[in-house]
Amino acid sequence: MEFSSKLLENAVYEISQLPGIGKRTALRLVLHLLRQDIDQTTRLSSALVNLRTEINFCKSCHNISDVELCEICANPLRDKEVICVVEDIRDVMAIESTGQFRGLYHVLGGKISPIDGVGPSDLFISSLVDKVKAGKVKEIIFALSSTMEGDTTNFYIYKQIEPYEVVTSTIARGIAVGDELEYADQITLGRSILHRIPFENSLKS
Amino acid sequence: MEFSSKLLENAVYEISQLPGIGKRTALRLVLHLLRQDIDQTTRLSSALVNLRTEINFCKSCHNISDVELCEICANPLRDKEVICVVEDIRDVMAIESTGQFRGLYHVLGGKISPIDGVGPSDLFISSLVDKVKAGKVKEIIFALSSTMEGDTTNFYIYKQIEPYEVVTSTIARGIAVGDELEYADQITLGRSILHRIPFENSLKS
Numbered sequence: 001m002e003f004s005s006k007l008l009e010n011a012v013y014e015i016s017q018l019p020g021i022g023k024r025t026a027l028r029l030v031l032h033l034l035r036q037d038i039d040q041t042t043r044l045s046s047a048l049v050n051l052r053t054e055i056n057f058c059k060s061c062h063n064i065s066d067v068e069l070c071e072i073c074a075n076p077l078r079d080k081e082v083i084c085v086v087e088d089i090r091d092v093m094a095i096e097s098t099g100q101f102r103g104l105y106h107v108l109g110g111k112i113s114p115i116d117g118v119g120p121s122d123l124f125i126s127s128l129v130d131k132v133k134a135g136k137v138k139e140i141i142f143a144l145s146s147t148m149e150g151d152t153t154n155f156y157i158y159k160q161i162e163p164y165e166v167v168t169s170t171i172a173r174g175i176a177v178g179d180e181l182e183y184a185d186q187i188t189l190g191r192s193i194l195h196r197i198p199f200e201n202s203l204k205s
Numbered sequence: 206m207e208f209s210s211k212l213l214e215n216a217v218y219e220i221s222q223l224p225g226i227g228k229r230t231a232l233r234l235v236l237h238l239l240r241q242d243i244d245q246t247t248r249l250s251s252a253l254v255n256l257r258t259e260i261n262f263c264k265s266c267h268n269i270s271d272v273e274l275c276e277i278c279a280n281p282l283r284d285k286e287v288i289c290v291v292e293d294i295r296d297v298m299a300i301e302s303t304g305q306f307r308g309l310y311h312v313l314g315g316k317i318s319p320i321d322g323v324g325p326s327d328l329f330i331s332s333l334v335d336k337v338k339a340g341k342v343k344e345i346i347f348a349l350s351s352t353m354e355g356d357t358t359n360f361y362i363y364k365q366i367e368p369y370e371v372v373t374s375t376i377a378r379g380i381a382v383g384d385e386l387e388y389a390d391q392i393t394l395g396r397s398i399l400h401r402i403p404f405e406n407s408l409k410s
Binding site for chain 1: 206207208209210211212213215216218219220222223224225226230232233234235236237238239240243245246247248249250251252253254255256257258259260261263268269270271275276277293294295297298301302315
């Protein structure tokens with residue numbers, strides 16, 4: 001792409017550094033901003049800078065939070081003995097929106113992935129182990145995605161907390177509600193048969 | 206979506222104001238920025254603000270340009286008697302990349318669209334008419350998209366410059382090179398038969 005303006009080229013380049021946004025889309029977004037009021041651009045750029053410079057994380061679960069202890073961790077009605085281990089804030093939001101979980105979360109900040117240069121020390125694993133060591137946790141629920149990286153991370157953490165008295169579980173994998181069996185992949189269908197549950201339990205929710 | 210942080214919510218909201226970006230994608234982009242070096246965010250936001258505050262347009266063709274007269278208008282090798290009328294800078298870039306056009310451009314900045322509140326006075330039409338009036342232009346090529354808005358704009362400009370001695374043409378519509386006839390839409394196929402060209406001409410490029 002040949003640009004008639006350095007300013008334009010620079011803006012398009014910076015936007016196209018974002019994941020999933022190519023140069024064509026970046027140009028479309030930039031032209032949109034040029035057509036809008038200048039306020040929209042200043043609001044956007046200051047929102048990004050403010051977020052990046054002033055962002056805070058909950059000192060207990062490492063979720064993004066404006067206060068020292070996030071709303072969930074600070075809520076006296078939540079069950080502090082059950083901790084759900086997730087990758088990032090999106091997973092917290094997804095699980096919260098189901099309304100089915102009343103425990104706390106622990107945000108790892110990623111998954112162990114040697115290919116991307118992410119080792120156990122880059123994630124918030126030791127603080128999770130410390131919580132277990134302190135003996136106040138009854139159950140750890142693994143809710144990472146079931147990829148090789150997710151499974152590796154689960155297993156690594158499992159090995160760390162195995163010596164202590166804590167129940168570990170992982171969220172159920174199976175056919176999604178409403179899905180047709182014939183379109184399900186073999187591994188998922190296989191697991192859903194292997195880990196079948198008593199029929200009466202399925203009537204509960 | 207419920208956010209655990211006002212800063213995060215604000216950043217996601219501002220990004221999701223961009224066309225084609227929903228809240229989910231905005232959150233993904235924001236989390237990506239949080240994982241990157243802070244420099245990336247500052248570079249992105251200053252690139253946007255700089256573009257929006259310092260942007261200039263060519264005083265002749267209204268294309269985006271850092272200098273008063275854009276590279277194309279200032280090029281002595283371009284044919285100043287042929288002007289191609291386009292909607293925005295993306296069309297200029299697309300036509301330039303073909304290497305088939307040696308004339309100048311005139312960027313309207315949009316199309317006449319009463320539904321979006323865009324009237325003739327919102328576009329750079331009068332400056333185009335002035336160029337024709339000055340008598341230095343031999344041909345005007347309409348290269349707007351063939352939508353109702355594009356056709357309306359073409360016709361409006363055509364009516365304005367009709368009294369003057371100038372050839373008007375519009376880019377050829379037809380079956381795209383490499384496309385199968387059976388998948389072409391009826392209108393395009395119909396036009397490509399109506400506006401067929403001598404076979405020898407088709408051998409030229």
